[in-house]
Amino acid sequence: MDIVTFKDFSWRYAGYRGWTLSNINLSIKKGEFIGIIGKIGSGRTTFCSSMLGLIPHFYPGLMEGEIIVDGVNVEKTSISELSTRVGLAFQSPANQLTGAGTTIEEELAFGLQNLGIPYKEMHKKVRDMLKLIGLEHFGKRSPFELSGGQQQKVAIASVLIMNPKILVLDEPTSQLDPLGTEQVFDMVKKLSKKGITIIMSTNNINYLSKFADRIVLFDNKIVKVDTPDKILTDVELLREHALTHSDITEVSIRLKKMGLYNKELLVDFDDLKKVIEGLIK
Amino acid sequence: MAKKKSSFWDKLKNEFTTTALVLIPIGIAINQVGRLISTALSLPIFLDTIGTVFMAMLSGPWVAAIGGFLTNVVTAIAYGRPTSVFFGTVQLAIGLIAGFAVYKTWLKKGINVLWTGIVIALMAALVSSFISTIVAGGVSGSGVDLVVGIFLAAGQKYWTSMIGARLITESIDKILAVFIPWISVKRLPEKYARMFKYTSKVR
Amino acid sequence: MANAGLTSYIEKNSYFHKVNPLTKLLILICVIILSFTLKNFIYILALLVIIIPIAIKSKVLSMTFSPIFKLYFMFILLFFIQGFFHPYATEKLIDLPFGFTLWKDGLLYAAYIAARIFVMMVFGYWFVLTTHPGDLVSSLSRIGLPHALGYIILTTLQIIPRFRTQMQTIIDAQRSRGLETQGNLIQRLKSFVPLLGPLFMGSVQQAVEKSMALEARAFSAKGEKTSYRQATIKTKDKVIMVITVLFSISWEVLSWTL
Structure with a gap:
């Protein structure tokens, strides 16, 4: 069943000449993990913002086509209504903190307060969420005291607590150190396993190759949609879009050059492991 | 009549977009930081209204007036200084005047920055003299009290000293x-500028 | 400990920490009204007799009276300005050389103002020492404070300390690169601008991103909102409120009839 459908969607920001996105047609199935890649300015952020309705409701501009998310038309639904269907997290962990929460608990509860969730239910949800993100002993701390990775987890959790079926992540790790990046990817993997549809924009191809079901390559339009092993090993295509292939692909290229391997390029760690184990034998 | 009133409230409500609401705490923080910098550089000025004027240039007179007033409410809550709420009226007036100048697109002309500054100074001197006389017997707890004292000692009348001393500073x-x-808003990238209603009236 | 951001709030387990913020606010408002309307400064200063046991019971006695250290210079000026230059002075106390006159009504007026400011400050300070801003805002929201206003107050208290540290870092960094913090006035003014450029630019970006984050959490949702913090009004609150109002009225009446 499709949970997100883009039909001939195009968007142009007010005051700009060109279309940031044009003719987007894409269907995403329930529970899928979609990786979004592309160079800076390729419209990935615009794409991510569109599912929550920030486009067209928050940003001024011109929209064509339609977007259906979890059965509702984005153009005809308010952002606050959409926020119970789609969770959106983005780059800067600090800018996503509302600032109104003096503790992590209050930060998590912010969306629930706005939705008018009763006191008891709200407290239970907050407790459960703290457990899920592994911060149950940090509830009374200030969110500003956390590390970047932990802040990003809190940011993701604070939209997740509103129980969306779709989680959209726009470069959630680009401002984090390697440890923070791993923490966030671990959390996302966990959520994906729970059946939440994940749409994640990131150029961290090493991680994407492990988790994503499909990859979409953007360049103000959709250039290509395919499985990770097809797109992420296309070294030429990636280079055209200012992206670097993964270390695993690099190893398989070297092996090929050395004449030790002659099949398709690899992107999956386990596949590479098998090849190398074969070579050792 | 009733219809007219509701349309005014609707207009007012439309001024307070989410972006404008988020701007207010930031504007207040800038007011506070302005003072920090002027102390660090030992400048003889306060610069604790730059945030209020900034709000006026991005989100107009009403947001700036409320934001300006809240600057002092927050100070009151933070440091337990109820008197500072009364002086919030000065910030409120500054927000309104700066916002009005923006609304009228006067600030598109560089020279009007000077005039707006002077009008604001005049208004601020009048309002703060008045408030400090009513609330605190003419003192405001800042360096300006000393200047007032010098004026008075030199034989000037009470109100002349109050307003005159303030006008100078x-x-x-x-x-x-x-x-x-103003210069910062002029240099703002288009991408951000278009998210605020009033920037087009300044740039 | 719960971080309350930019406030003087001190977390303690005292009787008055647990009193509803609205009750304490009512006390504060009554004190402010009294300090503007009582007949003379003796009646105003007498209010300090009440705050002492309250501050002891709140475990913040010495802190409560700390505003005096910030105020004494202001008071010296106040007595100077009003003592010598009270605009409507009529009763001479003493004639001094160089044509200066010390006025009795001027000094009395200064005492009245000083008492007013001091009493307001002391009660105000006691209020913030014992009241978590989160509790204050959530109780105010329940009696009709607009949601957005509560958001603004809380957020501001949170972000000001962060802005300060950020700015201090920038100043220190620029200083090590030769920023003019001494030099003449023009030089110092010039070095001011590069400090503020990034501040304004960053602020706008932050405002845009933060408002998206708020939208993503149903900030603009219509309908009733709830609160994570909940301070209930108990019987003891009602008792304190009634006592406060009754006392204020009788003290006011007493000051004008005696």
Whole structure:
């Protein structure tokens, strides 16, 4: 069943000449993990913002086509209504903190307060969420005291607590150190396993190759949609879009050059492991 | 009549977009930081209204007036200083005047930055003299009290000293308080500028 | 400990920490009204007799009276300005050389103002020492404070300390690169601008991103909102409120009839 459908969607920001996105047609199935890649300015952020309705409701501009998310038309639904269907997290962990929460608990509860969730239910949800993100002993701390990775987890959790079926992540790790990046990817993997549809924009191809079901390559339009092993090993295509292939692909290229391997390029760690184990034998 | 009133409220409500609401705490923080910098550079001015003027240039007179007033409410809550709420009226007036100048697109012309600064200084001197007389017997707890004292000791009348002393310190301060946000808003990237209703009236 | 951001709030387990913020606010408002309307400064200063046991019971006695250290210079000026230059002075106390006159009504007026400011400050300070801003805002929201206003107050208290540290870092960094913090006035003014450029630019970006984050959490949702913090009004609150109002009225009446 499709949970997100883009039909001939195009968007142009007010005051700009060109279309940031044009003719987007894409269907995403329930529970899928979609990786979004592309160079800076390729419209990935615009794409991510569109599912929550920030486009067209928050940003001024011109929209064509339609977007259906979890059965509702984005153009005809308010952002606050959409926020119970789609969770959106983005780059800067600090800018996503509302600032109104003096503790992590209050930060998590912010969306629930706005939705008018009763006191008891709200407290239970907050407790459960703290457990899920592994911060149950940090509830009374200030969110500003956390590390970047932990802040990003809190940011993701604070939209997740509103129980969306779709989680959209726009470069959630680009401002984090390697440890923070791993923490966030671990959390996302966990959520994906729970059946939440994940749409994640990131150029961290090493991680994407492990988790994503499909990859979409953007360049103000959709250039290509395919499985990770097809797109992420296309070294030429990636280079055209200012992206670097993964270390695993690099190893398989070297092996090929050395004449030790002659099949398709690899992107999956386990596949590479098998090849190398074969070579050792 | 009733219809007219509701349309005014609707208009007012439309001014307070989410972006404008989020801007208010930031504007207040800038007011506070302005003072920090002027102390660090030992400048003889306050610069604690740059945030209010900045709000006026991005989100108009009403947001700036409320934001300006709240600057003092927050100080009151933070440091337990109820008197500072009364002086919030000065910030409120500054927000309104700066916002009005923006609304009328006067600030598109560079020279009007100077005039707006002077009008704000005049207004600020009048309002703060009045408030400090009513609330605190003419003192305000800042360096300006000393200047007032010098004026008085030199034989000037009470109100002349109050307003005159303030005009001297305020005028440089307020011209800068308009100029600094003005140049920043002019240089704002289009991408961000278009998210605020009033930037097009300044740039 | 719960971080309350930019406030003087001190977390303690005292009787008055647990009193509803609205009750304490009512006390504060009554004190402010009294300090503007009582007949003379003796009646105003007498209010300090009440705050002492309250501050002891709140475990913040010495802190409560700390505003005096910030105020004494202001008071000296106040007595100077009003003592010598009170605009409507009529009763001479003493004639001094160089044509200066010390006025009795001027000094009395200064005492009245000083008492007013001091009493307001002391009660105000006691209020913030014992009241978590989160509790204050959530109780105010329940009696009709607009949601957005509560958001603004809380957020501001949170972000000001962060802005300060950020700015201090920038100042220190620029200083090590030769920023003019001494030099003449023009030089110092010039070095001011590069400090503020990034501040304004960063602020706008932050405002845009933060408002998206708020939208993503149903900030603009219509309908009733709830609160994570909940301070209930108990019987003891009602008792304190009634006592406060009754006392204020009788003290006011007493000051004008005696």
